[in-house]
Amino acid sequence: MINHHPPLELLFDYAAGTLPEPVALAVATHAALCPMCRDDIDAAEALGGAMLDTLTPVPMQEGALDAVLARLDEPEVETLAANSIAASEEGAHMIPGPLRRYLGAVRAGGWDSLPWRGITRALEEIRLPIRMPGFKVSLMRLAPGATVPVHTHRGVEYTLVLSGGFSDETGEYLPGDFACKDQSHVHRPVVDTDEPCISLVVLDAPVKLTGMVGRLVNPFLRM
Amino acid sequence: MRDGSTVRDTSRVIRPGGPRVVLHYRLTVGLDMSTAFVIDGVPQLNLGVRFRSRDRDAATRMMQAGARLDNDRLCDLIEAVAQHKDRRAFSELFRHFAPRLKAFGIRQGSDAATADELAQEAMLALWRKAATFDRSRASATTWVFTIVRNKRIDMFRRQRHPEVALDEAAEQPSEEAAPDDRLQWSTAGDLLSRVLATLPQDQIVVLQKAFYEDKSHSVIAEELNLPLGTVKSRIRLGLARLRQALPEEQL
Numbered sequence A: 001m002i003n004h005h006p007p008l009e010l011l012f013d014y015a016a017g018t019l020p021e022p023v024a025l026a027v028a029t030h031a032a033l034c035p036m037c038r039d040d041i042d043a044a045e046a047l048g049g050a051m052l053d054t055l056t057p058v059p060m061q062e063g064a065l066d067a068v069l070a071r072l073d074e075p076e077v078e079t080l081a082a083n084s085i086a087a088s089e090e091g092a093h094m095i096p097g098p099l100r101r102y103l104g105a106v107r108a109g110g111w112d113s114l115p116w117r118g119i120t121r122a123l124e125e126i127r128l129p130i131r132m133p134g135f136k137v138s139l140m141r142l143a144p145g146a147t148v149p150v151h152t153h154r155g156v157e158y159t160l161v162l163s164g165g166f167s168d169e170t171g172e173y174l175p176g177d178f179a180c181k182d183q184s185h186v187h188r189p190v191v192d193t194d195e196p197c198i199s200l201v202v203l204d205a206p207v208k209l210t211g212m213v214g215r216l217v218n219p220f221l222r223m
Numbered sequence B: 001m002r003d004g005s006t007v008r009d010t011s012r013v014i015r016p017g018g019p020r021v022v023l024h025y026r027l028t029v030g031l032d033m034s035t036a037f038v039i040d041g042v043p044q045l046n047l048g049v050r051f052r053s054r055d056r057d058a059a060t061r062m063m064q065a066g067a068r069l070d071n072d073r074l075c076d077l078i079e080a081v082a083q084h085k086d087r088r089a090f091s092e093l094f095r096h097f098a099p100r101l102k103a104f105g106i107r108q109g110s111d112a113a114t115a116d117e118l119a120q121e122a123m124l125a126l127w128r129k130a131a132t133f134d135r136s137r138a139s140a141t142t143w144v145f146t147i148v149r150n151k152r153i154d155m156f157r158r159q160r161h162p163e164v165a166l167d168e169a170a171e172q173p174s175e176e177a178a179p180d181d182r183l184q185w186s187t188a189g190d191l192l193s194r195v196l197a198t199l200p201q202d203q204i205v206v207l208q209k210a211f212y213e214d215k216s217h218s219v220i221a222e223e224l225n226l227p228l229g230t231v232k233s234r235i236r237l238g239l240a241r242l243r244q245a246l247p248e249e250q251l
């Protein structure tokens, strides 16, 4: 049961295509797990179709159709395919589709087969291959009982729980739950499940610490 | 019009009884022959397609090009492309959608040549992605909107738009919404256009900035000098209005 959803205007921006890729990834991954939000996106996309329909057509250049017909057999240059893996691959099915395409080979064992990099004893990370100035996109795995040092955000932090869960001042977050925190939140998540908490975390600006503790270990500082 | 081309214009009335339809041939020597329709003195479309005068059906097909094709027809055509790599079906889709996609590009601030390129690239993507189209999930126009949206992001921002395919969405069982509960957005196209026309201007402006000008809700708030909460509520109201209208009119 998913209790925390992206705000509707974020789903709307996703449908209109105006979100930066890292944020769009977080929204798409949530939507892969959440039929309710999927429906909101369908609605907004249908609106986009209706708006396309209200435009007065503008004639194409002469020869445009022939030019496209001549290109139909060209091989497709697909940048995304390079990173993608077959959905049928063992262990991959537990990783939502939109996210899967940004990961390398996922072997049997699913999450465990990914190339986690230890940051502290309690925290491991995988940086996703989206290079955008001002953004940091990672999978983070926090050990049971781990806490993230208290911090506030200069920008916005989007967190989507994929496995396990955490709690903070605003409630309990379990797989599929989406959190969206900005400057107004002082944030102290605690992993209170028995298993590690794996989340997709998108930061759109550096985070400032509210205390000295954790400056060295706080992954949110490493942009 | 291309520089240096030789152009010959002839006109003739195809159906003297009905509306006055004049077919203009423009022969661009060495390249192709393009046609334009004029119905009752109003230019309809200029089709940059090869036209053979011996093809009796061509004139009829050309006339259809200016008209709106309904959703069932468009869905059939996309499926013909998906299943049989049907180039005739694709050409018909091109005549329907490409000029609309070009208008979309121009509305977003592109010059005509760039908008033309966007439309061509989107049509090429339509050819390649036709197999992913599912008429039970989206109307043809909505699906094409998502294609041109993604192509725009690809061309102008050099980013990707992470997609949620239906099978992926279905992967995770959820007790929240059974498939039957989903609203039938797939058949709502014409209805949405009509509801759209009834929305208050302040909501329309927000929707236009989002869909046509590629602006997120926070940028829209800045541009319109409105509190973020106001823009959010206009988006919510706009979508709520569509949802309310949908089931009643579909009965």
Ligand SMILES: [Zn+2]
Pocket: A002, A004, A005, A006, A030, A034, A036, A037, A038
């Ligand atoms: Zn949701």
